[in-house]
Amino acid sequence: MKESQEFTSSEYRDILSQGIERLPSEDFDQKVMLGIREGIQYRETILRKLRISFVFVLVAILLSLGLLFFLSINWLVLSDNGFLRADLLLLLLICFIAIVLSDNYRRMIGSYSNQGKNFL
Amino acid sequence: MDDLYVEKVNSGDINAFGYFVKKYKEMSYNLALSILKDPYLSEEVTQESFIKAFNNLRSFKGNAKFKTWLYRIVVNESLQKLKKVKKDYNLVPMQEHLTEIGMEEEPEDKPDLATKIQEVLKNIPAKESLALKLFYLEDLGTKEIMQITGWSNSNTKVILHRARKNLFQKLNGKIDIKLIG
16 A cells, blocks of 8 residues: 555556456457558559549440531521421430439439548 | 558558567457457457458558557547447456356456456546556557547546556555555
């Protein structure tokens, strides 16, 4: 029993060193390194998927815009004959496809980043 | 030495991160244990903290010591986990839970010194246990403890004072101080 109100600094240090607990898992280091490697692989996979889908959507949008341009020219030049209504319908259809594709792409990015957040 | 390994990891040597895991795993685990008071949750949090540290290593500017930065992650992760577990399961301490389900651990006949100290550390408030470990085991000053925990200067000093007093009261007479060291 100590008379004073506190232990000395070195006594506190010694007491606390005795109270250090060991990690329950012996393979803790391997688990962490495995987690890190899986994280890297996961990120790489997502980046690859994003790149592929980006290229795919970009090509689709460019094609749509090309067609749109072609049809507008066609419409301006040939507005006097009977193709006007069919051209307009096609134009609207292409716009619709472009919007759907961009929306899908936006959702895809959203879902990947959510998955990423959950993983981290 | 830590700076060298930070550079190694940042230049793409993933295995170099093993140096930090080996060096800081025990202390990180003990800090998490101070807050969570549960060995399995603490191990989980320690693991998550290391992975988070690895993923954010590029944002470590070297203004503080690596261990201060890492311990801040551990403390934040532990507090988040505590909040989540309390919300999800209405956290029951492991001992109470084991008693409830009739799987109470057999008490040892005569707990050794380390077990006695560990029990006392589990029964003092999280903040106090955390402050004691950072101050005495890691030799960190008040400023660094403030960086890790987010406490104010006066708050850190008060917690440390209370922690010393509390530990002394709980251990004085129960252990022979001459046996330690």
